[in-house]
Amino acid sequence: MFENRIEKLRERMKENCLDGVLLVGDPNRNYMSGFTGDESFAVIGLDRAIFITDSRFTEQAKSQVKDFEIRQYNGKIEEFLSDVVEELEIKTLGFEEDILTFDKYCLYAKNLSCKLVPMEGMVEQIRIIKDSDEVAAIKKAASIADEAFMKILQFVKPGMTEREVGVELEYWLKKFGASGLSFPSIVASGERSSLPHGQATDKVIRMGDFLTLDFGCVYNDYCSDMTRTIVMGNATEKMTEVYNIVLKAQEAALKSFKPGVTGSEVDKVGRDIIKENGYGNYFGHGLGHGVGREIHENPRVSPMGNTVLRAGMVVTDEPGIYLPNEFGVRIEDLVVITENGCEVLSKSPKDMIFI
Structure with a gap:
C-alpha cells in the first residue's frame, strides 16, 4: 500500500522536475510512511526514501515504517537534512509550502545544497482518492x-x-x-x-x-x-x-x-x-x-x-x-x-x- 503511494508520488515528482521531496506535516508524512507519531521528517528521492526521527520515536518508526531507511538524528535537524540531501543527490527538493514556516524555510534554504520548490499540494492530490x-x-x-x-x-x-x-x-x-x-x-x-x-x-x-x-x-x-x-x-x-x-x-x-x-x-x-x-x-x-x-x-x-x-x-x-x-x-x-x-x-x- 505505502509502496504504491510512494510510486505515485515519484511519478508526480518526475512530472514536476523534482528529484526529492521533504514531508514534515503529520497528514502527508504519515500517509506516505505508515507512521502514527509526529515531529519527524520523510525525505523521498527518486530511488530511495529516508525517514528521520529522534530517540523518542525511533523504535516506533522501526516497527511501523517499512519502505524507508530509518535514521535517528541528534543535534541540528538542518545539518542532518543537509547530509541526507547530499547522500540522495537531490538537487531540487519539493516542500510543503502550507506547512513549512518561513523561519524553517529560510533555515533550510541556507543549509541545504539544493533548490527548494513548493510542492503545490502534490501529496494532497494523491490523498483525495481514498483506497x-x-x-x-x-x-x-x-x-x-x-x-x-x-x-x-x-x-x-x-x-x-x-x-x-x-x-x-x-x-x-x-x-x-x-x-x-x-x-x-x-x-x-x-x-x-x-x-x-x-x-x-x-x-x-x-x-x-x-x-x-x-x-x-x-x-x-x-x-x-x-x-x-x-x-x-x-x-x-x-x-x-x-x-x-x-x-x-x-x-x-x-x-x-x-x-x-x-x-x-x-x-x-x-x-x-x-x-x-x-x-x-x-x-x-x-x-x-x-x-x-x-x-x-x-x-x-x-x-x-x-x-x-x-x-x-x-x-x-x-x-x-x-x-x-x-x-x-x-x-x-x-x-x-x-x-x-x-x-x-x-x-x-x-x-x-x-x-
Whole structure:
C-alpha cells in the first residue's frame, strides 16, 4: 500500500522536475510512511526514501515504517537534512509550502545544497482518492459518531448546559473506540444555534430550543463529521419550516453526488432550494468539504469547488440556515463517492427529533 503511494508520488515528482521531496506535516508524512507519531521528517528521492526521527520515536518508526531507511538524528535537524540531501543527490527538493514556516524555510534554504520548490499540494492530490482501507476507517469513525449520537439522545434534556452535553458526547465517542475528536465539538442551543461554529458554553439548554450538534471522531487516523439539529420540547411553525427546507436541500444534494460533476454543481442543487424558499442570505458557507486524515480536505463542495468528483472521494453534505438572534439549522451527512453515485456513511435519523 505505502509502496504504491510512494510510486505515485515519484511519478508526480518526475512530472514536476523534482528529484526529492521533504514531508514534515503529520497528514502527508504519515500517509506516505505508515507512521502514527509526529515531529519527524520523510525525505523521498527518486530511488530511495529516508525517514528521520529522534530517540523518542525511533523504535516506533522501526516497527511501523517499512519502505524507508530509518535514521535517528541528534543535534541540528538542518545539518542532518543537509547530509541526507547530499547522500540522495537531490538537487531540487519539493516542500510543503502550507506547512513549512518561513523561519524553517529560510533555515533550510541556507543549509541545504539544493533548490527548494513548493510542492503545490502534490501529496494532497494523491490523498483525495481514498483506497478501501481508508474508506473502511472513515466508515468506522462515522459509525462511532452514530452510536455516540444515540447515547446523547438518551442523555440530553432541558436544564443541562451545552458544555455538559459536549463532555458526554466526547466520552461516548472515545468509549466506542475513537482515539480523539476530529475537531472541538459544536454544541449550540437556542439563539446560539445560529452560530455555524458555536462551540459549547455554559449556556443552559431550554425548552423550545433547537440544539445543533456538529461533531466527529478519529479512528485509525481518519476523521468523521456529522451534524444533527434536534428540538427540545416543541418547535414553532417557523422552526419546522426552516428545518424542512434544510432537510430538502440536504437530501437533494445527496442525490446529485456522483462521478463527473463538480463540487460547485452539487452546491448549487442544495443552495438553490434554500434560495427559492427565501433564505438564500442565511446560508453563507459551502455545502461541504472533503474529509480524510484531516477534517477539511479537498475537494471543496462550494460555489468555488471546481474539482470534478471521482469515485473514492469522501465529502460532507451540510447545508444550513442561520437566523441571527433566533436559531439555526444544519443537517450533515458524510458520504463516499461511488462509481454510480454515493454511499451515505452517516446513518443517524434526519427527520425532526423531539426530546
